[in-house]
Each structure stands twice: as C-alpha cells, then as structure tokens.
Amino acid sequence: MTSSFRLLPALALGLLLLPGCYSRKDIKEEAGTETPPEVPPTEVPGAVAPKESTAAEVAPAAAGSGPLAQVNVFLEVSGSMEGFMPKTGADASNTRFQQHVAQFLSEVNRSSAARKTYFRIKEKPYRDSYQQLSQTVRSGIQQPASSTNIPTVLDTLVSGYYAPNTVNVLISDFIYSPKNAGAIPYISTDVTDALNRTQRQDLAVSVYGYSSDFRGTYYPALNASVKKITGCCDTDIPYYFWVIGPADAVRRFDAALLEKQPAQQAHFGVGYPTPASSLLSRFQNVGSWYYGEKDASKRAAGASYHTVAVSKVSAKEPVEFVVGLDLKTLPGLYRDVKYLKPNLQLQAQDTDAKITDVFAANDQTKNSSGAENQYTHFVKVRVTKLGKAARPLQLTLNNQRPAWIGQWTTKNDSNINQAGAKTFALSSLLDGVEAVTSGEQNKAPIFTIPLTLQPAD
Known part of the structure; x- marks a missing residue:
C-alpha cells in the first residue's frame, strides 16, 4: 500500500487523520451498484452488512456449523501492487502472486458460502464481479490508485462489513507509509484505533504471509532518500491475506480455504477446541508405570488416558511416557514442530517431570496397529x-x-533488493492488531491438556 500521507495535499491530509478519508456511504454507492442506505449506528445493534447478506435474503447458518453466510474479498490495486500484477507482456509470463490469488478467488467462488462479494480497493472499495476481479489479477492493474490508507481500510471493513458468520479477506502488500519519520511510533496505535472504533467484542484476525516475484516499480514506505525503485525487484516481495471477522467465522474460513497452501501464519483472537489426547503406555515408554484410571484394563479400545501411576522411579530408574496429540484441526502454525518445541510447556508439582522431545507422526506411527496411529x-x-x-x-x-x-520486518525498505523479503513496520502493524484482540481468548494458551501423576496403589 502506498501511503496517501505523502501524496495528498495538506487539506486532504487533515481529513485523512479523521476516521476515514472516504465515508462508509461512499463505499456502498458505486456506479451501477444498488446498495442499502446508510443507517445510523444507534439503529443497528451490529454491523451495517452489505446488501448480499441482509436477513431478508439469506438466513445465516448457526455459528460454528454449516457454510458461512458471507465472504467479502478486497484486493488492493494501488500503484504499489502493480509489480505483483504486471500487465501481460509478449511472453505471457505471470507472477506467483497472480497464480496464487487467481486460484484463491476461484476457490472462494466455488465455496459453499451463501454469498460472495468482490471489491477493488483504490481510494475506496469498488464492487467487482468475480470475473472482473479475476481478470484484474490475471491481466494486470489497468488504472492503479494513487494511494490507499491501511487504518482507514481496516476501519471500513470492521465498521461496514462486519457481521455474524461473515469474513472479510483483505489482500495487500500492507506497506503503511507514515507522513514522516516522527509518526512511525504511532503505527500500531493507528491500527488499534481503526479496528477498535466499533468495539467488536469477538473480533479476530488471521494473517497469512506469502512472497512473490515482483516486476515493476517499488515504492518504499519512507521516501526521504528513495522515492521509488524502478525495474524492481531482484528479491521476492511479501504480500498478505488478512482474514477479519468474528472469531468462529475466521477459524472456519481458515480451515476450509487457507490451510491448503504453505504460508507464514499468525492468529489473533481466534480460539480452537482442545485437541484429542491420550497417554500411550505401549509407545516408547520407559520404566514401571501404568494407566491410573480405575478399570483402565476393561475400557473399550480407543479410550483416552490421562493418569500416570508410577510403581517406582529414581534417577537410576527413570520413567518416561508419551502423550499423543491429535492436532489436525489446528492451523498449520500450531502443528509445526518448530513452533511446538519452544512453546509446549509442562507445569508440575512435587516432581521433576519435564518434556524431553516433541515430534510429529511418521509413516511408522501412522501404519502402526497401536493407539499411536490416532495421533499427529x-x-x-x-x-x-x-x-x-x-x-x-x-x-x-x-x-x-x-x-x-520479526524476520519479515524492516525499519527501512529503501534498499529492498539488499534487505530481502521484508515489509516495513510489519511488527508494528500486528502490535496494533494484538492490542485489540488481546482479550481472554488471546491471553489464554492455545490448549491445555490436564494430566495426573501419582504413586501406584
């Protein structure tokens, strides 16, 4: 996103610092598009939803079940995005961004969601059909916008397109350019204020990071020394999908459409069910212990166990046991062993029990006849x-x-060819998201598995 801070005159700059540089009414009053009239917030207990998802036209599925009622996709088409979507040349080559986003739009269009709407974000969102937006991705941006503003866009999505059983997907490079270096410390505050203006109690945001080859002009966030880099780039450039909506809707959309392709992930305010788990007494166990549940030997196959009864233990005769976890319903981030190893913790009393290893299922465990074949x-x-x-x-x-x-964040993207695939102030943007979604859901662990450790009878 190139910033309107550096492109608009002084008067417009003053307006930009207000809740939006375009009104929410403007968003819905596009040429040839019939939309519902603006309704004062005092008359609407929830969000002002687009026409496609009004109660008269579609009955939303119950939260947590069935297809989503509405999916809104917003694609930024400012000048900074042209390098991702260059106009088709004589060699008819395209970028990985074009291939990826075209495929994603097709999957959304074929999804079971009751309604799908598509928008180009220029100085404000404009309604497109699926065919029009897909053609823009494939053939390149024909009339790029001079500027967009991340906080204003986020405010618009949360204020005007937020509804139960609905998600908004924003596709952008998320390059936020403050008006000057002195405004950099307030980037996170700008994002927080934008997302918090309507105080959505169940707001969640999932961030998926990708990178693509980039062919065109790159506009650094801070233009004090370099206003633009032509013929860019020798390195891949990051772009992002932000999925914004009620926590349950975001979780279900992520699982249905965004877990299929590898991506960097971060999830804010999204909660997940506790995964299935069990002690495994016949898998890599060491020492003298058994299931401590009453009548464990008589329980049906497939039962789960969470009590370790230890017959004897010492430094010379340690006990080792394995807990199986079925994490297949969690996002890829929380299934990644690189994330699990530093973030899985064991809390214990009156014992020195500690985690010695965390590993994923392999062909041997998957094909085993033992209970370990049930766990990932x-x-x-x-x-x-x-x-x-x-x-x-x-x-x-x-x-x-x-x-x-942190690895994808840079404080200066004016030397992007040397810096590599990084985004200006990405950490600050996500600080702003985290501040809004850091309620009980975000403070809590992803999951907690209760176990009991006891002497044998």
Missing part, C-alpha cells in the same frame, strides 16, 4: 522424582508471536 504429534516426558500423593500436570501450548514476523 507426540510429547515425551521424563520423570526421576515423584511426590507422595497424586499431583496434577498440565501440558500447555502457549500463544506466542511466531518468529517469522
């Missing part, structure tokens, strides 16, 4: 000291910001 991941725990009574253990996956965000 495994956590090995070692014990050499035990208290005199039963004590609780908690296996917890903490909710930490993934490392890639």
Whole structure:
C-alpha cells in the first residue's frame, strides 16, 4: 500500500487523520451498484452488512456449523501492487502472486458460502464481479490508485462489513507509509484505533504471509532518500491475506480455504477446541508405570488416558511416557514442530517431570496397529522424582508471536533488493492488531491438556 500521507495535499491530509478519508456511504454507492442506505449506528445493534447478506435474503447458518453466510474479498490495486500484477507482456509470463490469488478467488467462488462479494480497493472499495476481479489479477492493474490508507481500510471493513458468520479477506502488500519519520511510533496505535472504533467484542484476525516475484516499480514506505525503485525487484516481495471477522467465522474460513497452501501464519483472537489426547503406555515408554484410571484394563479400545501411576522411579530408574496429540484441526502454525518445541510447556508439582522431545507422526506411527496411529504429534516426558500423593500436570501450548514476523520486518525498505523479503513496520502493524484482540481468548494458551501423576496403589 502506498501511503496517501505523502501524496495528498495538506487539506486532504487533515481529513485523512479523521476516521476515514472516504465515508462508509461512499463505499456502498458505486456506479451501477444498488446498495442499502446508510443507517445510523444507534439503529443497528451490529454491523451495517452489505446488501448480499441482509436477513431478508439469506438466513445465516448457526455459528460454528454449516457454510458461512458471507465472504467479502478486497484486493488492493494501488500503484504499489502493480509489480505483483504486471500487465501481460509478449511472453505471457505471470507472477506467483497472480497464480496464487487467481486460484484463491476461484476457490472462494466455488465455496459453499451463501454469498460472495468482490471489491477493488483504490481510494475506496469498488464492487467487482468475480470475473472482473479475476481478470484484474490475471491481466494486470489497468488504472492503479494513487494511494490507499491501511487504518482507514481496516476501519471500513470492521465498521461496514462486519457481521455474524461473515469474513472479510483483505489482500495487500500492507506497506503503511507514515507522513514522516516522527509518526512511525504511532503505527500500531493507528491500527488499534481503526479496528477498535466499533468495539467488536469477538473480533479476530488471521494473517497469512506469502512472497512473490515482483516486476515493476517499488515504492518504499519512507521516501526521504528513495522515492521509488524502478525495474524492481531482484528479491521476492511479501504480500498478505488478512482474514477479519468474528472469531468462529475466521477459524472456519481458515480451515476450509487457507490451510491448503504453505504460508507464514499468525492468529489473533481466534480460539480452537482442545485437541484429542491420550497417554500411550505401549509407545516408547520407559520404566514401571501404568494407566491410573480405575478399570483402565476393561475400557473399550480407543479410550483416552490421562493418569500416570508410577510403581517406582529414581534417577537410576527413570520413567518416561508419551502423550499423543491429535492436532489436525489446528492451523498449520500450531502443528509445526518448530513452533511446538519452544512453546509446549509442562507445569508440575512435587516432581521433576519435564518434556524431553516433541515430534510429529511418521509413516511408522501412522501404519502402526497401536493407539499411536490416532495421533499427529507426540510429547515425551521424563520423570526421576515423584511426590507422595497424586499431583496434577498440565501440558500447555502457549500463544506466542511466531518468529517469522520479526524476520519479515524492516525499519527501512529503501534498499529492498539488499534487505530481502521484508515489509516495513510489519511488527508494528500486528502490535496494533494484538492490542485489540488481546482479550481472554488471546491471553489464554492455545490448549491445555490436564494430566495426573501419582504413586501406584
């Protein structure tokens, strides 16, 4: 996104610092598009939804089940995006962005959501058909916008297109250009204020990061030394999908359409069900222990167990047990062993129990006749000291910001060919998102598995 801060005259700059540089009414009053009239917020308990998702036309599915009622896709078409969508040349080559986004739009169009709407974001969103937006992606931006403004766009999506069972997908390079270097510390505040203006209690945002070859002019966020880089770029350039909406709708959309392709991920305010889990007494176990549940030997196949009864244990005769986890319903971020190893923690009392390994299922475990074939991941725990009574253990996956965000962030993108695939102030943008979504859902762990460690009877 090239910034309107550096392209608009002084008067427009003053207006830009207000809740939006274009009104919410403007968004819906496009040439040839019939839209509902603006309704004062005091008369609407929720969001002002687009015409396609009004109650008279579609009955939303119950939260957590069935297809989504509405999916709105917004594609930025400012000048900074031309390098991702260059006009088709004589060699008819295209970028990875074009291939990826065209495929994504097709998948949305074929999805089971009741309504799908598509928008180009220039100085304001303009309604497109699926065919029109797909053609823009494939053939290149014909009339690029001079500027867009990230906080204003976010405010618009949350204020005007937020509704139950609805998601808004914003596709952009998310390059936010403050008016001067002195405004950089307020980037996160600008994003927070934009998302928080309507105070959506269940707001969630999933961020998916990709990179693509880029052929065109690159506009650095800060133009003090370099206003633009022509013939760019020798390095890939990042772009992002932000999925914005109620937490349950975001979770279901992510699972249905965005978990199919590899991407960098970050999730804010999204909650997930506790995954299935069990102790595995016949898988890599060491020492003298057994399931501590009453009548465990008589329980049906497929039952899960969470109590470790230890017959004897010492430094010379340790006990090791494995907990199987079925993480297939979680996003790829939380299934990645690189994320799991530093963020899975074991909380214990009166014992030195500790995690010694975290690993994913392999062909051997998947094809095994044992209970381990039911699980996607495994956590090995070692014990050499035990208290005199039963004590609780908690296996917890903490909710930490993934490392890639810092790795993809730069404070100066005027030398982007040398810096590599990075985005100006990305961390600050996501600080702003986190501040809005850091309620109980975001503070809590991704999941907690309760276990019990006790002496054998």
